[in-house]
Amino acid sequence: MDQIGSSSKRLKLTMASSSTAVAAAESQPSSGGRRRRRPGLKLLLPLFFSLFLNVFFASYLFLSFHQPAPGWARYATTEAEAAAAAGCSGHGRAFVLSGETPVCECEACYTGDDCSWPVLDCAVDADGEDSLFLEPFWKQHAAGSSVVLPGWHSMNSRDSHRIISGEIERHIHLLHKAASNAMTDGKFIVFGSHPAELLNALAHAVSANNNSSTPPNVVEHVTSLNAREGDGGSPVIFDRSYYWPHYYPIAAPADEGIMLFSISKITGHAGIGFWWAAIKDEKIYQRAAEYMTSNAVMVSPDTQLRVLKLIKVMISEKGAGDIFKFGYTTLKARWSQLHKLLATSDRFSLHPFSPNYCSYFKTVRDPTPAYAWLKCEMDEDKDCQAVMRKFNIISGSGKLFEGDNRYTRLNLCMTNDHFELLMMRMEAMVSKEWISSS
Numbered sequence: 001m002d003q004i005g006s007s008s009k010r011l012k013l014t015m016a017s018s019s020t021a022v023a024a025a026e027s028q029p030s031s032g033g034r035r036r037r038r039p040g041l042k043l044l045l046p047l048f049f050s051l052f053l054n055v056f057f058a059s060y061l062f063l064s065f066h067q068p069a070p071g072w073a074r075y076a077t078t079e080a081e082a083a084a085a086a087g088c089s090g091h092g093r094a095f096v097l098s099g100e101t102p103v104c105e106c107e108a109c110y111t112g113d114d115c116s117w118p119v120l121d122c123a124v125d126a127d128g129e130d131s132l133f134l135e136p137f138w139k140q141h142a143a144g145s146s147v148v149l150p151g152w153h154s155m156n157s158r159d160s161h162r163i164i165s166g167e168i169e170r171h172i173h174l175l176h177k178a179a180s181n182a183m184t185d186g187k188f189i190v191f192g193s194h195p196a197e198l199l200n201a202l203a204h205a206v207s208a209n210n211n212s213s214t215p216p217n218v219v220e221h222v223t224s225l226n227a228r229e230g231d232g233g234s235p236v237i238f239d240r241s242y243y244w245p246h247y248y249p250i251a252a253p254a255d256e257g258i259m260l261f262s263i264s265k266i267t268g269h270a271g272i273g274f275w276w277a278a279i280k281d282e283k284i285y286q287r288a289a290e291y292m293t294s295n296a297v298m299v300s301p302d303t304q305l306r307v308l309k310l311i312k313v314m315i316s317e318k319g320a321g322d323i324f325k326f327g328y329t330t331l332k333a334r335w336s337q338l339h340k341l342l343a344t345s346d347r348f349s350l351h352p353f354s355p356n357y358c359s360y361f362k363t364v365r366d367p368t369p370a371y372a373w374l375k376c377e378m379d380e381d382k383d384c385q386a387v388m389r390k391f392n393i394i395s396g397s398g399k400l401f402e403g404d405n406r407y408t409r410l411n412l413c414m415t416n417d418h419f420e421l422l423m424m425r426m427e428a429m430v431s432k433e434w435i436s437s438s
Contacts, residue, residue: 072150073148076148077148079096080096080146080148082096082102083095083096083102084139084142085102086102086104087114088104088105088106088114088115089110089112089114089115089116090115090417091106091107091109091110091115091116091417092104092105092106092107092110092115093105107415107417107418108122108125108418109122109124109417109418109421110417121392122392122421123389123392123393123394124392124393124394124418124421124422124425125394125414125418126388126393126394126395126396126410126411126412126414126418126422127394127395127396127409127411128411128414129264129270129411129413130268130270130411130413130414131264131265131267131268131270131370131413132268132413132414132415132418133268133327133330133331133334133412133413133414133415133416133419134267134268134323134326134327134330134413135268135415136326136416137268137323137326137327138267138268141313141317144309144312144313144316145309145310145313146309147302147305147306147309149302149305153301154300154301154302164301164304164305164308165304167308168191168304168307168308168311169189171308171311171312171315172184172189172276172311173185173189174311174315175266175311175314175315176253176278178314178315178318179244179245179250179324179360180245180250180253180359180360181240181243181244181245181250181253181254181360182240182243182253182254182255182259182261182278183253183254183255184278186280187278187279187280188278188279188280188282188285189276189277189278189279190276190277190279190285190288190289190292191274191275191276191277191299192275192276192292192296192297192299193273193274193275193296193297193298193299193300193303194273194275194296194297195260195262195275197292197295197296197297198260198275198276198277198288198292198296199237199260200291200295200296201287201288201289201291201292201295201296202237202258202260202277202279202284202288203237204287204288204291205279205283205284205285205286205287205288205291206237206258206284208287236256236257236258237258237260237277238254238256238258238259238260239260240254240256240259240260240261241260241261241262241265242265242369242370244265244266244324244327245324245327245328245358245360245361246323246324246325246326246327246328246330246331246368247265247327247331247367247368247369247370248367248368248369249355249356249357249358249361249364249365249366249367250358250359250360251356251357251358251359252359253359257279257280257281257284258277258278258279258280258284259277259278260275260276260277261275261276261277261278262274262275263275263307263310265370266314266323267310267314267323268413269306269310272303272306272307273299273303274299274303274304274307324360325361328361328365328368331368331369331370331412331413332366332368334412334419335366335368335372335412337423338350338372338412338423338426341423341426341427341430342374342426342430344430345430345433346377346433347376347377347378347381347430347433348374348375348376348377348429348430349374349375349377350372350373350374350375351372351373351374351375351407353366353367353369354367355367369412370411370412370413371396371409371410371411371412372409372410372412373398373403373407373408373409373410374388374395374407374408374409374410375406375407376406376407376408381406382405382406383405383406384398384405384406384407384408385397385398385405385408387408388408391425391426391428391429392425393410393422393425393426393429395408395409395410396408396409396410396411397409410422
């Protein structure tokens with residue numbers, strides 16, 4: 001019995017010792033005094049790194065795929081230069097279709113693939129309003145006036161070109177200051193793509209601004225220096241499109257309350273629809289701007305960029321070789337030819353102009369307007385426009401400009417080719433007069 005009791009005690013002691021050893025082993029740290037890391041963390045780190053690399057390279061490939069290939073602008077400029085190099089015999093302009101040879105678009109009185117064939121019975125159009133006589137000037141300034149636009153630009157219609165609009169406004173002020181033709185300091189500029197829209201906006205703004213009990217029924221639009229002068233009625237919108245040094249002596253800067261201008265009459269770019277008004281009254285400006293925003297087609301960013309480039313060239317080239325000197329010299333030579341020819345005629349006469357001091361050229365000079373008013377002096381020539389048409393000359397009717405049918409209007413701002421052809425027809429007309437009188 002004593003042996004059995006001793007064995008039982010030893011068994012209990014052994015079990016207790018084993019339990020104590022296990023508990024001690026579990027409570028002791030692993031070798032080196034550190035806990036063992038779970039095996040899952042070692043697998044997660046390479047996984048996260050692999051995902052990062054995949055996202056990085058996928059983003060790189062995506063962005064690289066959507067970026068234009070380097071040199072895309074060179075292709076566009078190569079096509080433009082190829083079109084410019086195609087002279088079309090000096091009687092047309094070329095355009096290039098992608099991957100094809102330049103195609104000539106001939107002037108009205110020339111034909112053929114290279115515009116080298118004259119159309120002998122062609123009527124000379126002297127009734128237009130284009131100012132193509134300035135084309136050689138822009139050929140001399142091709143680098144500064146050319147524009148290359150990426151195909152993905154100008155896709156927004158509004159609020160995407162505030163910076164360039166502000167730059168145009170600033171350069172319009174600089175242009176007027178350089179030409180000394182208008183006082184725009186302190187005035188507000190609003191511009192549009194079509195004169196009718198801008199005139200509607202101005203008429204709306206002026207009418208709304210009139211606070212009298214009997215508002216005027218008429219808002220007078222005065223085409224200054226191109227038709228009759230206004231009688232000073234109020235309110236008045238002055239069209240100063242032709243009040244530039246290449247057309248008229250700038251005696252003093254114009255300073256009316258509302259003045260209207262067009263880029264086409266300054267630069268010759270009739271294909272660019274861009275007009276602006278300089279407005280003295282801030283309330284009228286705000287109403288006109290609101291009207292244009294709500295009711296008019298906004299000037300595209302592409303057009304604004306072209307206009308900005310053209311204005312920058314005109315400002316930077318001020319001096320002996322600027323556009324005003326070029327235009328004045330060209331028109332002066334044409335007026336001289338016309339005066340010399342008609343001085344020998346009793347049948348036709350030109351509307352006289354008086355010389356005046358020009359603050360831009362700082363000398364007294366004759367006006368060199370864009371249009372010549374021709375009068376048929378013979379009693380039987382009651383329709384001067386019809387007389388011109390008999391000699392294959394298309395001219396403007398004097399009746400449309402508050403004159404009578406004894407007057408007709410000739411545009412002198414055509415290309416050199418057309419002006420030479422016009423002079424040939426008029427020489428034949430005067431020569432026939434000499435033969436009839438002899």
